[in-house]
Amino acid sequence: MSKDESTEMESLRKRSSVTSFNASNPSTIDTSSPPEELDLTKRSSWFPWDVQVVEWDVLLASTAIKLLLFPSYRSTDFEVHRNWLAITYSLPISKWYYDTTSEWTLDYPPFFAYFEKLLSIPASLIDPRIVDLNNLNYSAWSVVAYQRTTVILTELVLGVAVLRFIRGSVDPSIQRIISASLFLHPGFLIIDHIHFQYNGFMFGILLWSILMARNGNKLVSGILFAILLNFKHIYMYLAPAYFIYLLRSFCLSPTYQLQTKNFVSLANAVIAVFVVSLGPFIVMGQIPQVLSRLFPFTRGLNHAYWAPNFWALVTAADRVLLKYARRTGADIPINISGVASTSRGLVGDTVFAILPNIQPIHTFIITIAWQSIWLIKLWRTPTYKSFLTALTLCGWTSFLFGWHVHEKAVLLVLIPLSLLASERQAYFRTFIIASVAGIFSLFPLIFTPGESLVKVIYSTLWITFIYVPLSRRVYEFPKSLSYVILDTLEKIYLAGFPFLLLFVSLFPMLGNRWQGSNVAQTNNTCLSTDSFSCPDPEPSAPASFSASALEFLPLMTTSVYCAVGLVWGFLRLMYVYLNETTYQGQLSGIR
């Protein structure tokens, strides 16, 4: 169905609803709202925009919470972004990718640099010290308030995108829940509003692009994705699905004939986007430098704290094998350098003690191999739903098997997956498992005691208010014994998370006591009475190797437990995708 047809349908539907309504009750016509929404939605009289009271409520409530989080813990990413403000403001463009005044050099693509340049102009008016290049680790109230405000404001892109998803969706009341869940996603709260990044803004662009694909406007979809790639190159994880989808459904006709006009316009548009982005650097001949900043291949397989992916499981298996080999004295060759390596959790190379070591090329091949499965499937059924699933799976594959994946990348899985959540029970369960495991795996990012409770309470609230309404909607009666067994196992897995949380939060306390009884109590008594700055003993330096290994144990457990869920969810979605015809849902109708 072409775009014109669908819009025509839309307007027809509206018109008929208005006329029928008109006939029944001529005094109260609400010309702009579709009939199925009338019960929920009183139109706000404050603004003439197409936004309803419920949606304003969500926006205001979330803004209030975000405002309250202004003074909370922020990671080094905050200083990273402040430094970028300073770089882009005070240096000419030719020096942006060369500056090393701070250790936090600019390593995002040019659009993000332009974006920072734009933000730095008001910043310089508010407080010139924000954009002072040598003013490292500046943390006055002005810069905190300013940067946090920009996150909230730019996140409105996401807000508008998810609002547009509601309008014209197949079932607006369910889509509203999903949209709200996206806008209020704990991932954004934890990563953007506490930890500090601009993910809400960029996922907003991604969702815009997906929305355009849904609405049949594939050219714009492609352009938006190209723009997104030039904001943050991590979205390359998703690029294969985009490439195949646009090529198959936009540039080729169903009978595999090249649609020259479409192809040329798309190619030109994408090239134009890249020229705008990289053009100045091409002219200056800085492309190698820019690329070396964007793709630092000098890092290890695992990030500091293992992202909950396949390699976390492999690394854990290596640890277990090592223990086993040592205990039984089995005749297995042990790589000595690997013995101390992995449990330390420092940034660096991961060297396995027993298992063969992994090179970047291996991860690359595995990722491509998996992705090609989805891409072939997508090539044969280039529908919107198929695209969405393939997109999710592409992100998921890269997350599970990629080199040096960061745990924040799990959002690349969770966000597109959310759009599929209400499709069928199978999708919904995958969504719940992935969301719980994925969000839980983000918890270690926030380790300060003050914010720990916030993240836990917020995430619990979020999952409750997503799970309860949606689970009723998609409930399916179990049809076979294997289904019942799987269902029970998954529930047991999910029920394990509260205990994991308990373990992770109580462990340091117990470890502290245990350590305190072994090592003489040097840290626990506070000696400095003149200055009121007794250090908290929690981050005190570990006394021995065993203590540091114990410190790492909760993190390791978290990442392995979450990895199990994410790998399982991946296999689950894979199965569903490959048997898509049996899992028809409301999105299947969109061509």
Add this chain to the structure above:
Amino acid sequence: MHKRGIKQWVVPGAVMAATLVKYCEKIPPMYGDYEAQRHWMELTVHLPIQQWYTYDLQYWGLDYPPLTAYVSWFCGIIANWIQPSWVALDKSRGIESPGSKVFMRSTVVFFDMLVYIPALLMFARTWQGSRSRRTQELALLTLLLQPALLLIDFGHFQYNSVMLGFTLLAINFFATGQDLIGAFFFVLSLGFKQMALYYAPAIGSYLLAKCLYLGPSAGSRLFLRLALVTSLTFILLFLPFLPPFASLTSILDPITRIFPFARGLFEDKVANFWCATNVAFKWKNWASRGSLVKLSTGFTAVGFLPAVVVLLNAGWKLQAASPSKGGKDREGEKKGEKEHVPFLPLLPYALLTSSMSFFLFSFQVHEKTILLPLLPITLLLSGAPVDSAVYSWGALVNNVAVFSMWPLLKRDGLGVQYIATLLLWNRLIGYNPIRVPPKSFIQFLSMAVYAAAAGLHLLELMITPPTRYPDLFAVLNVLISTPVFVLVWLWSIKCGMEVGWALGGLGPAASAKSTTTSAERRLSEEKGAGEAVGSFRQMGGRAVSLGFGQSQARKRAPLQSVRSKTSSSSVTTGEGEVI
């Protein structure tokens, strides 16, 4: 939410959301109430009870009644168990490690959950028991997210919600007719913070009026029981300071600490009568401290007198006019205790009048004390429909109260929290002050006050105060806030009188009916007052201002008339408790 079938999740969700907001608030810098509370934990853990009120008074000496001390002791033991350095005697002064901060904040949330939230839940179930679940939940949310309390307890750091929670529990038990339990809780409230005295005139006269209402013999029996319970509770609270455990004079230590008459008329800039009039009339130059104490006491007494008179009058008149409750026989008495009290709806107004008059006129008032008058008016507001006068007054007073604490919040660095909680709460209750043209006096007043407050904030942003008047903005703040508080006080007297008149003017058999008629009168008033605003609130709200009293009265009206006709009193109402 109800439509989605997640009904049973609303209340836990609301409580969790409130907890979330509470944890999001940040602790202000050291050396405020935070350090005081922490210091009390430190000294109660390490010192014998007799030294609690005497140890190093210069450094945040304990100046709250014993229950606070016991609570601090309890928290101190826990803290000592988790991390002894948090409460090490003398050495821990000013400690502010992240861990200790979270611990301190968690204690507030814990006691809030233990006392205040159950009290709120019970309030929603008893006082608004006849209303739809939706209204009850909305009322609960309104009270849970009340910005002033959030900012002071969880931002600034105090345990006010415990004191308020005890008082609220007392009121709830009065509503269910269990006066003795109610009295017990009110004494606990007094024993936690002496500020609960602000409510004492209203509570005392309510109980006295109930004694009057029950007639000579049942009334005096209730009176004796109340006296016994009250004094026993007090003795229990002060037990460690009383003769067998301590010397006779040691009781004076807490007493002198709790009532510091040695300080000035007012301390900081506070939006009450004395501070506001001080701009034009320097009280300190005109009168000695002793006469000022007398003067303020007299003013306060005059201030809460109307509430007392109305309550007693209602009790007396209803009793005098009621033959069935004249105390003729024992059955009558028994029944009387179980009965619902017709003048219960007066209680919130009386509480408001009494606490507001204390706030406005008494000696040594803090700006934080505005929380006490805020409780009754928020209770009234929580069940009121969006276009009623009660609603407008309640919202206005809540907002102005937060505004009046702005200088304090600004000092604490709670500016963002100030905006966020106000925004959240006003949105929650569906409040929209801007309505052109204003239709009633209260709307006009609200608009004027908000304009003035906004103007003041703008002014403060743009210019620094002249060196001659460093407190210029604080004084202007006081001058904006005080008139509102005075007007609310007058309004509460007026409402009390209206309700009292409606109750007292009619005969006993019709007493139930009279409440209904008054409700109907109010209802019609409110209906006409304003038109709908775009809010979810209006969809659920039935236009009754005090659900519990009237609905109970309505339920009983047929029953009562039957009873008075046959004058047989063997009817048992299933819900009363035998005390």
